[in-house]
Amino acid sequence: MSNRAPFTRLVAALPATVPFVAPEALERRNGRHMKLRLGANESAFGPSPRAKEAMRAAIEQVAWYGDPESYMLREALARYYHIKMEQIVVGSGIDDLLGLVVRAYLEPGDRAVTSLGAYPTFNYHVIGYGASLERVPYRNDQNDLPALAEAAARVGARLVYLANPDNPSGTWHTADDIQAFLERLPADCLLLLDEAYSDFAPAQAIPAIDVNDPRVLRLRTFSKAFGMAGARIGYAMGDVQTISAFDKIRLHFGVNLIAQVGALAALEDSDYLQQVVAEVTKGRQEYAELAHSLGMPSIPSAANFVSIDVGGPERARALVEALAERDVFVRMPGAPPLDRCIRVTVGTTEERAAFAIVLREVWPSVAAASLSHQ
Numbered sequence: 001m002s003n004r005a006p007f008t009r010l011v012a013a014l015p016a017t018v019p020f021v022a023p024e025a026l027e028r029r030n031g032r033h034m035k036l037r038l039g040a041n042e043s044a045f046g047p048s049p050r051a052k053e054a055m056r057a058a059i060e061q062v063a064w065y066g067d068p069e070s071y072m073l074r075e076a077l078a079r080y081y082h083i084k085m086e087q088i089v090v091g092s093g094i095d096d097l098l099g100l101v102v103r104a105y106l107e108p109g110d111r112a113v114t115s116l117g118a119y120p121t122f123n124y125h126v127i128g129y130g131a132s133l134e135r136v137p138y139r140n141d142q143n144d145l146p147a148l149a150e151a152a153a154r155v156g157a158r159l160v161y162l163a164n165p166d167n168p169s170g171t172w173h174t175a176d177d178i179q180a181f182l183e184r185l186p187a188d189c190l191l192l193l194d195e196a197y198s199d200f201a202p203a204q205a206i207p208a209i210d211v212n213d214p215r216v217l218r219l220r221t222f223s224k225a226f227g228m229a230g231a232r233i234g235y236a237m238g239d240v241q242t243i244s245a246f247d248k249i250r251l252h253f254g255v256n257l258i259a260q261v262g263a264l265a266a267l268e269d270s271d272y273l274q275q276v277v278a279e280v281t282k283g284r285q286e287y288a289e290l291a292h293s294l295g296m297p298s299i300p301s302a303a304n305f306v307s308i309d310v311g312g313p314e315r316a317r318a319l320v321e322a323l324a325e326r327d328v329f330v331r332m333p334g335a336p337p338l339d340r341c342i343r344v345t346v347g348t349t350e351e352r353a354a355f356a357i358v359l360r361e362v363w364p365s366v367a368a369a370s371l372s373h374q
């Protein structure tokens with residue numbers, strides 16, 4: 001008899017995983033600070049000044065628990081989208097909400113469908129709750145909608161995950177494509193539409209909000225365009241019955257008071273949001289031109305990052321390493337075909353200029369070294 005309490009069979013069988021190696025871990029490893037943090041698609045522009053001011057003032061109330069219903073924020077979001085408050089649940093980011101959706105919909109052994117190499121947190125939760133994944137390869141660097149629908153029908157999937165715009169490719173589908181995709185899914189399958197980057201996308205990429213449709217749950221966040229990743233706050237929109245299930249399982253005081261206040265103020269500052277989006281659009285163009293000037297294609301992006309095609313996974317790995325050596329944090333996609341790329345978050349004007357200098361300096365030796373390996 002061992003003198004320790006056993007884990008559940010489920011947890012005992014889970015592989016040790018680190019879904020993301022954080023830049024802080026790289027800093028500890030290298031014993032130096034990252035000078036350019038362009039690897040996690042955080043906002044280089046930060047939150048709206050109004051959100052910052054509201055959060056500073058809210059510190060005075062931090063002895064209190066935040067409102068477990070996030071009432072004021074949900075009310076404001078309901079007005080913003082012309083939907084009911086009961087169609088919105090607030091969580092500590094999309095990552096939190098994805099876990100709750102998986103818990104609400106997947107029994108151990110159930111199947112979920114995603115793209116091979118898509119945003120990994122969904123997979124993490126699916127595996128963590130004992131369900132399993134069917135992964136569909138990207139096609140032309142896009143989510144392959146017909147193949148995803150076909151896979152969902154074939155495996156009897158309960159959940160299908162789709163990010164639009166997509167991470168890590170940055171590509172996007174039109175609202176019509178998404179609607180047609182929804183029509184092709186099995187009747188008992190929920191579409192998780194992760195719209196973390198919707199603020200950066202063209203209007204045609206955003207399907208009309210029909211949150212009364214029980215077949216789809218839309219996920220949005222204050223982490224990207226609103227510049228509040230560290231505050232941990234996002235929300236899901238769906239039909240009333242779907243949303244009410246969250247109240248049975250969510251952590252009722254999990255969304256902190258400061259984040260709720262900040263998100264409310266951020267939502268009200270649409271001018272600031274527009275400025276950020278305009279700057280990001282400009283930055284994407286600059287990155288595309290930078291890549292082109294070094295002889296590399298880049299994938300057209302509707303998000304706040306650009307994936308640059310460096311020609312293969314070994315080169316991508318070498319370049320990520322070489323940039324880290326120069327205290328520049330970027331990431332590379334985890335699976336083919338996108339693992340031939342590095343993914344670079346749009347920084348401020350100064351950060352983009354600094355990145356261009358470092359990339360021009362390190363790229364020739366990375367390109368030459370990987371050539372000699374062939």
Ligand SMILES: *Cc1c(COP(=O)(O)O)cnc(C)c1O
Nearest residue numbers: 093094095119167196221223234
């Ligand atoms: C960044 C990102 C998230 C994380 O959102 P949080 O609200 O910070 O948890 C979710 N989905 C995608 C596709 C992302 O890129």
